[in-house]
Structures are given as C-alpha cells and as structure tokens.
Amino acid sequence: MAVQTLPFSSLLYIDKKSATPVYRQLADALTNLIRNSKLKPGYQLPSSRAMALMLELNRTTIVAAYEELKIQGWLEVIERKGIFVSNKLPVVKPKPFQKEEPEKSFPETEHYFYHRFSDPPKGSRELKAYQLLINDGYPDQRIAPFDMIFNRYKTLIRRTYLHGTLLTEQAAGNSFLRKELADFISKTRALDIGPDNILITQGAQLAIFIAARMILRPGSTVVVGDLNYILANRLFEELGAKLIKVRIDDDGIDVDAIEEICRTQKPDLLYLIPHHHHPTTVTLSGERRIKLLDIIRRYKLPVIEDDYDYDFHYENSPILPLASAAHGGYVLYIGSISKTLSPTVRLGYLVGSSDFIWQAAKLKQMVDIRGDVLFEESIAHLFNSGEMQKHLRRSVELYKHRRDLFCDALQIAASDIVNFERPKGGMAVWAVFPKEYSVTLLAERMAGKGAFLSDGSIYPYNSRINGVRLGFASLNPSEIAQFMQTLKDTL
Amino acid sequence: MAVQTLPFSSLLYIDKKSATPVYRQLADALTNLIRNSKLKPGYQLPSSRAMALMLELNRTTIVAAYEELKIQGWLEVIERKGIFVSNKLPVVKPKPFQKEEPEKSFPETEHYFYHRFSDPPKGSRELKAYQLLINDGYPDQRIAPFDMIFNRYKTLIRRTYLHGTLLTEQAAGNSFLRKELADFISKTRALDIGPDNILITQGAQLAIFIAARMILRPGSTVVVGDLNYILANRLFEELGAKLIKVRIDDDGIDVDAIEEICRTQKPDLLYLIPHHHHPTTVTLSGERRIKLLDIIRRYKLPVIEDDYDYDFHYENSPILPLASAAHGGYVLYIGSISKTLSPTVRLGYLVGSSDFIWQAAKLKQMVDIRGDVLFEESIAHLFNSGEMQKHLRRSVELYKHRRDLFCDALQIAASDIVNFERPKGGMAVWAVFPKEYSVTLLAERMAGKGAFLSDGSIYPYNSRINGVRLGFASLNPSEIAQFMQTLKDTL
Numbered sequence: 001m002a003v004q005t006l007p008f009s010s011l012l013y014i015d016k017k018s019a020t021p022v023y024r025q026l027a028d029a030l031t032n033l034i035r036n037s038k039l040k041p042g043y044q045l046p047s048s049r050a051m052a053l054m055l056e057l058n059r060t061t062i063v064a065a066y067e068e069l070k071i072q073g074w075l076e077v078i079e080r081k082g083i084f085v086s087n088k089l090p091v092v093k094p095k096p097f098q099k100e101e102p103e104k105s106f107p108e109t110e111h112y113f114y115h116r117f118s119d120p121p122k123g124s125r126e127l128k129a130y131q132l133l134i135n136d137g138y139p140d141q142r143i144a145p146f147d148m149i150f151n152r153y154k155t156l157i158r159r160t161y162l163h164g165t166l167l168t169e170q171a172a173g174n175s176f177l178r179k180e181l182a183d184f185i186s187k188t189r190a191l192d193i194g195p196d197n198i199l200i201t202q203g204a205q206l207a208i209f210i211a212a213r214m215i216l217r218p219g220s221t222v223v224v225g226d227l228n229y230i231l232a233n234r235l236f237e238e239l240g241a242k243l244i245k246v247r248i249d250d251d252g253i254d255v256d257a258i259e260e261i262c263r264t265q266k267p268d269l270l271y272l273i274p275h276h277h278h279p280t281t282v283t284l285s286g287e288r289r290i291k292l293l294d295i296i297r298r299y300k301l302p303v304i305e306d307d308y309d310y311d312f313h314y315e316n317s318p319i320l321p322l323a324s325a326a327h328g329g330y331v332l333y334i335g336s337i338s339k340t341l342s343p344t345v346r347l348g349y350l351v352g353s354s355d356f357i358w359q360a361a362k363l364k365q366m367v368d369i370r371g372d373v374l375f376e377e378s379i380a381h382l383f384n385s386g387e388m389q390k391h392l393r394r395s396v397e398l399y400k401h402r403r404d405l406f407c408d409a410l411q412i413a414a415s416d417i418v419n420f421e422r423p424k425g426g427m428a429v430w431a432v433f434p435k436e437y438s439v440t441l442l443a444e445r446m447a448g449k450g451a452f453l454s455d456g457s458i459y460p461y462n463s464r465i466n467g468v469r470l471g472f473a474s475l476n477p478s479e480i481a482q483f484m485q486t487l488k489d490t491l
Numbered sequence: 492m493a494v495q496t497l498p499f500s501s502l503l504y505i506d507k508k509s510a511t512p513v514y515r516q517l518a519d520a521l522t523n524l525i526r527n528s529k530l531k532p533g534y535q536l537p538s539s540r541a542m543a544l545m546l547e548l549n550r551t552t553i554v555a556a557y558e559e560l561k562i563q564g565w566l567e568v569i570e571r572k573g574i575f576v577s578n579k580l581p582v583v584k585p586k587p588f589q590k591e592e593p594e595k596s597f598p599e600t601e602h603y604f605y606h607r608f609s610d611p612p613k614g615s616r617e618l619k620a621y622q623l624l625i626n627d628g629y630p631d632q633r634i635a636p637f638d639m640i641f642n643r644y645k646t647l648i649r650r651t652y653l654h655g656t657l658l659t660e661q662a663a664g665n666s667f668l669r670k671e672l673a674d675f676i677s678k679t680r681a682l683d684i685g686p687d688n689i690l691i692t693q694g695a696q697l698a699i700f701i702a703a704r705m706i707l708r709p710g711s712t713v714v715v716g717d718l719n720y721i722l723a724n725r726l727f728e729e730l731g732a733k734l735i736k737v738r739i740d741d742d743g744i745d746v747d748a749i750e751e752i753c754r755t756q757k758p759d760l761l762y763l764i765p766h767h768h769h770p771t772t773v774t775l776s777g778e779r780r781i782k783l784l785d786i787i788r789r790y791k792l793p794v795i796e797d798d799y800d801y802d803f804h805y806e807n808s809p810i811l812p813l814a815s816a817a818h819g820g821y822v823l824y825i826g827s828i829s830k831t832l833s834p835t836v837r838l839g840y841l842v843g844s845s846d847f848i849w850q851a852a853k854l855k856q857m858v859d860i861r862g863d864v865l866f867e868e869s870i871a872h873l874f875n876s877g878e879m880q881k882h883l884r885r886s887v888e889l890y891k892h893r894r895d896l897f898c899d900a901l902q903i904a905a906s907d908i909v910n911f912e913r914p915k916g917g918m919a920v921w922a923v924f925p926k927e928y929s930v931t932l933l934a935e936r937m938a939g940k941g942a943f944l945s946d947g948s949i950y951p952y953n954s955r956i957n958g959v960r961l962g963f964a965s966l967n968p969s970e971i972a973q974f975m976q977t978l979k980d981t982l
Binding site: 006007009010011036037038040043104105106107108109111112113114115116117118120141142144146147150153154157158186187188190191192193197202203205206209213214215231234235238268286300302316318319320323324328329330331342344345346351352353354355356358359362363365366367368369370371372373374375 | 498501502527528531596597598599600603604605606611633635637638641644648677678679681682683684688693694700704705706722725759777807811819821822835836842843844845846847850854856857858860861863865866
C-alpha cells in the first residue's frame with residue numbers, strides 16, 4: 001500500500017449491523033467524501049482488492065460500491081490505470097442538512113483567539129517573475145562557492161562516525177564553525193574572543209531577536225535612529241518596547257542626543273548600525289564612537305551593534321566596531337554570513353560574554369533547536385581551508401568594480417534627479433529622489449517594465465524622505481546597463 | 492592589501508607632533524597590541540612597505556620599529572615568509588597601571604542586564620566523538636536524496652531570472668513549496684487546504700514557538716501531558732504561561748481530565764502529540780479523539796497539534812489527525828520535513844486558517860526573515876517530481892524492517908530487564924528500565940564504551956519514570972548489533 005493513500009478505514013464508518021446494505025453505506029460514504037472535497041477530482045482510488053483489505057470487507061462489496069458510483073458519475077475508470085474521482089462531478093440537489101460549499105479544514109473562528117498584526121490585502125497574491133531584481137544590498141550568489149560547500153556536506157553525510165558528534169552539538173551551534181568564526185572575527189574585528197563567545201543563528205535577524213528578548217520586557221525603551229532597519233523596529237515593538245528615535249545625519253547617529261536621553265530617562269537598550277547604517281549607508285564617525293563608548297561605560301547602557309556589513313570596505317581600513325573597544329561588557333555584536341555568501345544562505349552570529357551566550361543559546365533552543373549542523377560544518381571548512389577568505393577578497397574586488405560602474409552610470413543616467421553618494425563600503429547605494437518623483441510610483445512603473453526594486457513603502461517615513469536602497473553588488477555589467485536604461489525610460 | 496589584515500591605521504595612534512620619536516610610538520603601540528592579545532603569537536604582520544602605506548609613514552620608520560621589537564623578542568622573522576609575532580613572548584615586569592591579564596572583549600558586567608535561565612556547567616565542554624549514536628528518533632540521513640536536492644539548488648543559483656522571483660518571496664515561505672505541501676498534506680492527512688493555509692518554518696520547533704506566541708500571554712495556561720516534549724514545556728514557560736499537567740496512559744492523554752479543566756478553569760491552549768506522543772510513543776485512541784473534538788468545539792479550546800511523526804506508520808492506516816475533523820477552526824497543525832529527510836535539514840510547517848497564517852508569517856518575519864528560499868524550492872521539486880513520495884515509501888519499508896530487527900534484538904538482549912512495546916509507527920522505542928538500572932547511570936557507562944544515548948536527564952520526571960527513547964531508524968543492522976552488544980555488556 002502506497003503510504004500516501006488516505007487511511008480509508010478511519011474515514012469510512014461501516015455499520016455491519018445496519019439495515020442498509022454495506023455496499024450502499026460504502027457508496028454513500030465515498031460520495032460524501034467527494035462532495036466535501038476530501039477526495040478531489042482526479043484522485044485515484046485504491047483497487048477493489050486493496051480497499052477490501054483496508055476495510056476488511058468482501059471484494060465483491062467494494063466492486064458493487066464502485067459500480068454504483070461509476071453509474072452515478074462520481075467515479076470513472078481509465079483503461080490500464082485505475083479508478084478515479086471523476087473530473088466532471090454530477091450536480092447535486094442540495095439536501096437541507098448539507099452545506100453548499102465544502103467545509104474547509106481551517107475556517108475562521110467567530111472570535112480571534114490569537115494576536116493580529118494587520119489585515120491581509122484583498123485579492124491575488126500571485127508573485128510575478130521579474131527579469132531584473134534590484135535588491136536591498138545582497139551579495140551575488142552566482143560567485144559563491146556552493147560546489148565546495150555541497151561536496152563537503154555530502155562527504156559528511158556519508159561519514160558515519162561524524163553523525164555521533166554532530167547531533168550532540170551544543171545549543172550555541174556547530175563547534176567547529178564557532179571556533180573558525182572566533183578566529184576570523186578576532187583577526188578582522190580586533191576582538192579578543194573564543195568559541196564560547198559566539199552563538200550561531202539562522203540569520204542576523206534571529207540574533208537581533210534573541211538578544212532583544214534577553215534584554216527587553218514590556219515597557220522597556222529602545223533608542224534607535226529615526227531612519228532605521230524596519231524589521232528591528234517592528235521586533236522591538238512586538239516585544240512590548242517603546243522606541244525613542246534619534247536623528248541620523250551624515251556622521252551617523254546623534255550621540256549628544258543619546259547622552260541627553262541617558263541623562264534624563266534610563267533607556268534599556270541602544271540598537272546601532274555603526275557601519276553603513278540601514279537604510280542610509282552612513283557610517284558613525286570616529287569622533288562620535290569615542291564619545292559613545294564613554295556614554296556606554298558611564299551609563300552602563302546595553303547596546304546591540306548590528307554590523308552586518310563589515311566585510312565589504314572599498315577604501316581605507318574600516319573603523320573598528322564599538323565591540324572591539326573598552327565598553328565594559330555592555331556591547332553585543334551581531335554579524336552576518338548570509339551577507340558574505342548568498343541571500344539564500346541563512347547564517348549569522350551573536351557575540352557577547354560567555355555567560356550571555358550560554359543564556360542566549362538556551363533561549364534560542366526553545367525557538368529553534370538547532371541549525372543545519374552539517375551545513376555549519378561545511379562553512380567552517382570553507383574558513384579553515386582559506387576558501388572563504390579567498391572568496392571575500394574576490395568579492396570585495398568585484399563589488400568595488402560594480403560600485404564604480406553603477407555609480408558612474410547612475411550619474412550619467414539621472415544625476416540631475418537622483419541625490420546619492422558613492423558608498424565607501426557595503427553593497428547598496430542610498431538614492432534620494434525629489435518629492436516630485438515618488439519612489440513608490442517609480443517602483444510601480446519600473447515593475448511594469450520588468451524591474452523590481454524596493455518601493456520604499458516599507459519605510460513609514462518615506463513620505464518625508466523619499467529614498468530607496470539600490471543594491472549593486474549582485475548586478476553584472478549588462479544588468480547594470482539594463483537597470484539604467486529602464487530607469488531613464490521611467491523617469 | 493588582504494582584506495583580513497587588521498585595520499592598523501585605526502588601532503595605532505601616532506602623534507607626529509609628540510616629543511617621542513614616531514618609530515618608538517609605533518613600537519610601543521604594537522607591543523601593547525601584543526600584550527593585550529589583539530595580536531596573537533604567530534600572527535603575521537604586514538610588510539614594512541604595506542604598513543608604511545597604511546599608516547602614511549616612512550618605510551624606514553616601520554623598519555626601525557620592527558627592528559626594535561625583534562630585538563626585544565616580540566617579533567621574529569621567518570626566512571622567505573615574513574615577520575610574525577613571536578611564539579615565545581618575553582616576560583613583562585608588571586607596570587602598576589597595566590592589568591596582568593589581557594582584557595577580554597566581552598567581560599562579565601557587575602550586574603546582569605539580561606535574563607538568565609541557569610548557570611553554565613563548570614569545566615570542559617569538549618564534545619567527544621562517539622562511534623555509535625542512538626538518537627531520539629530521527630531518519631537516516633544516509634538514504635536522503637541530497638544529490639538531487641543540491642543539484643537543483645545549483646541549477647537555481649545559475650538561473651538569473653529566478654532570483655528575482657525568489658527574493659520577493661512572501662513571509663510565509665517559498666510559494667512553490669507551499670503549493671506542493673498543501674497538495675501533499677491534503678492527500679495524506681485528508682485536510683482541505685491551500686497554500687495560504689501554510690507557513691514554512693525552519694523546523695517544527697519554530698512552528699510551535701510562533702503558534703504559542705500568537706496565542707499565549709504572561710499568565711496564560713497551557714494543558715500538556717504529564718510526560719511531554721520538554722522543549723515545548725520550556726517554551727511555554729518562557730512565554731510566561733503556566734502548565735496544567737494531565738495524565739498520559741496507554742491510550743494517550745486523559746481526555747476526561749481535559750474536560751474537567753475546561754469546565755472549571757478556562758485554559759488558553761492545549762498542546763497535544765496525538766501520534767507517537769513524545770516521549771512515550773503512545774497514540775491517542777480513536778474513541779478519545781472523538782470525545783476531544785467535542786470538547787474543543789464546545790469550549791472553543793485552541794489546540795496545537797504536533798504531528799511530527801505522521802509519515803511513518805508500519806501497520807494499519809494511521810488514525811487521522813484532529814485537524815482533519817470538524818474542530819471549528821481551533822486546531823493548529825504542525826508537521827516536520829526534517830523528520831522525513833535528515834536531522835540536519837531544518838524544515839517544518841504550521842497549518843491554520845489563512846488569517847492566522849498571515850498573522851503568524853508577520854510574526855515569523857520579525858524572528859527570522861526567511862528560510863533558504865532555494866533550498867525550499869529544491870524540496871518543492873522533490874515533491875513535484877514524485878521523488879519525495881518515493882523516498883517516503885522506501886523509508887517506511889526500511890524503518891519497519893529496522894524496527895523489527897531492533898525490537899527482536901532488544902528482546903533477546905534485555906527483555907528480562909527492559910520494558911518496551913514494539914511501536915506501530917515512528918522512529919523510536921520507548922524503553923523503561925526498573926529503578927535499579929538508572930538510565931542516567933546506564934547512559935554514562937555506555938558513553939564510556941563509545942555509545943551515546945540520551946541519558947534521560949532532560950526529562951525532569953525521570954526519577955519517577957526511568958525511561959529513554961531509543962531511535963532505531965538511523966541504525967543499520969551492524970549498528971543495531973553493536974548497540975545490543977554494548978547494552979548487554981553494560982547491564
């Protein structure tokens with residue numbers, strides 16, 4: 001018996017003691033299943049022999065029931081294939097106790113027993129296929145070393161002895177990857193850490209969630225930039241916290257304002273993106289960092305430093321993260337491997353004191369037991385063999401080149417309209433349009449021409465700012481040219 | 492410049508106006524970096540030329556500083572390779588203002604600013620490698636069709652047009668997979684659903700978390716079995732809910748007790764594992780299901796039905812899930828793809844009304860933006876091509892065979908000691924040992940012989956019950972024999 005056959009012995013209730021003949025009961029029961037859409041048109045029924053075995057009835061009884069339904073038009077026989085629910089079902093005169101429409105398995109309840117965030121949009125939710133996608137600032141997955149990763153994965157699958165170790169992984173993630181990451185992060189961010197300082201998460205978002213949930217309670221306050229990564233804001237509010245918004249200018253967040261807030265209130269958390277702030281791509285100046293570190297120490301202000309973009313710098317050495325300076329233990333550091341390999345890969349990390357990471361791992365285990373330990377092990381191998389470092393070097397070179405191509409072309413195509421700066425790092429340009437060129441409308445028109453770009457509508461302030469992030473890193477030269485042409489035509 | 496070189500221009504502060512010679516300032520600064528473990532033994536410094544460029548100093552200045560440190564023993568030159576931080580660092584007479592130990596980047600703070608769950612264990616957390624792993628009840632990853640999955644993944648990576656569609660995926664998960672799952676779940680569970688009823692999660696645990704978080708508030712009450720899946724209990728308590736425990740016997744959970752609880756209190760949620768309850772593997776009888784459905788409708792009791800194990804039945808047709816009957820919209824259904832392919836694959840699903848799923852997707856997005864959309868698409872292809880169904884059929888056959896081998900061998904090896912039943916489905920045997928044979932001690936002794944089994948210590952009731960889940964599905968015959976031998980030797 002194929003495992004995917006419906007368990008008919010549970011679905012069909014035959015009362016052998018009833019006055020109604022068994023074959024008739026069976027035929028009625030099958031008819032009901034078809035009417036209620038539990039057996040859909042085209043569904044292949046078990047052979048009469050198989051059904052007889054399942055229901056512990058005579059085969060002749062089954063044959064008789066099937067015959068009945070064939071005559072009535074519910075079932076059809078296809079030569080050499082079998083017996084199927086008919087594609088053209090007969091019209092049924094409604095019986096008073098029967099609903100016209102099939103009962104859906106998950107109807108809406110009278111009253112909601114759950115938390116609601118918003119109303120779903122009406123109408124079709126079909127996804128279009130676009131020829132061109134201008135993303136938020138992601139790497140080009142086409143250059144990622146997937147062959148190496150998957151070959152390693154398959155090798156690990158075969159090695160029996162390994163599965164013993166890997167499935168007893170600690171909640172903080174694959175230990176080989178944590179060791180490699182500790183090494184890599186130490187070297188590149190000047191952090192003094194070991195594997196016990198690292199929690200591996202399935203993406204930086206989960207790291208933000210875990211860290212925030214460890215710190216915030218309903219009524220807590222979080223200091224954020226007035227332009228901020230929207231999913232972070234939503235998350236903090238979902239956890240019951242109130243946002244205190246601080247201005248972001250060309251040198252990053254207004255650190256004097258943060259001090260004032262610390263002086264007068266007692267904020268529970270600061271969420272910061274010091275490198276290539278999201279969405280504006282500005283970087284916190286060195287002078288402000290020093291001030292901020294002083295504030296953090298003096299007021300013992302917990303900080304989540306979201307450093308998703310550190311690995312891509314095109315000019316001078318980057319300014320080091322806050323976490324690498326003396327912050328007294330109040331800064332938690334978040335990074336993303338997704339951002340170095342492919343938007344499809346979900347891997348990030350949270351760095352903190354070993355006690356914090358231990359607690360965070362316990363929390364994470366309740367939300368998501370573990371990641372794909374073999375995938376994590378394969379990524380660790382990428383670091384250990386030097387391939388990841390090679391990939392990063394190649395990526396930086398390539399994306400720098402694409403940045404220049406993109407910005408030069410954007411200059412030519414639309415500099416009289418678009419206001420933007422050539423970014424010193426990261427994978428996106430922050431492009432601000434004048435009021436007359438609504439980004440929402442622009443995105444709509446470009447979608448009509450087959451090019452998808454973020455329409456800025458997820459940024460609630462965009463009626464004021466009218467900007468959009470244009471990710472250049474995953475576009476090859478011909479795609480850049482295509483985008484510019486579409487943009488010119490649209491404007 | 493290799494991208495992984497430390498950004499020295501940020502780390503070293505040279506004051507050209509100072510009285511101290513620049514080369515001396517540089518030497519002192521480098522010494523401090525080494526003392527504070529920011530430059531670790533074996534670290535290769537940039538060439539004098541590269542360093543000069545970075546710091547905008549004369550090359551002779553760099554050479555002089557390096558010479559100084561070589562003489563003092565901080566650096567060593569390796570012929571034809573370069574200049575490295577010495578592996579044998581000189582002893583430093585402590586200066587009054589300097590700490591003896593290097594400053595760790597993430598020290599413990601005086602007061603915890605975060606939620607703590609427990610104290611970490613002292614001492615080494617090294618993981619051993621085991622020859623044999625008896626898991627909790629997972630499939631054998633060695634028979635999973637990874638070649639097909641990865642080949643598809645790589646094909647999708649190359650197809651440029653696809654990345655446009657895939658990255659605009661809705662929060663509920665890859666739409667192709669949701670369509671295939673809707674189809675598969677409809678056919679096998681007799682559910683009448685479409686893609687809008689499905690939320691894809693990275694594992695069933697995340698599905699439980701999201702569903703629970705949608706429903707529970709601090710002070711809520713959750714009805715659970717007195718023996719229950721421990722990570723579900725921890726999760727509900729973390730969300731601030733109180734557990735009301737109900738007895739589990741050979742026919743499953745005590746449904747009359749549930750009715751009494753509904754009558755006298757107003758519980759907010761029932762968490763149920765009707766098939767192969769965790770850990771005991773008992774299944775809720777058909778009679779109790781009918782009673783329970785009546786209770787659910789009458790009291791409008793929200794239910795999370797965790798059906799992680801439905802796809803593996805070895806005897807008759809399985810009894811259908813609660814979700815397939817008329818529950819009025821109060822049952823949420825959870826399933827696991829991880830349990831059908833490999834413990835490393837993290838894929839599960841939550842099924843509910845389309846409004847619930849919409850809201851749940853919005854919440855999930857805050858916790859984890861999306862899964863690996865290409866992996867989800869590749870799994871969808873597995874369903875669509877019929878390969879997944881083939882794989883399931885092969886698995887059921889194989890695991891049935893292994894169940895029999897395992898149970899026969901266990902009977903021979905230890906039937907006078909171990910109390911267990913041959914399970915009708917699922918991938919584990921629930922083995923109860925008499926008090927004299929503490930499962931914790933047993934697990935410790937077997938670990939000493941290289942065989943890892945769950946030591947039961949995660950089940951807080953185990954001082955009373957003394958049982959352990961023995962996963963047979965991922966053991967081949969020689970591994971089964973090995974386990975039995977080790978067990979016999981240990982007992």
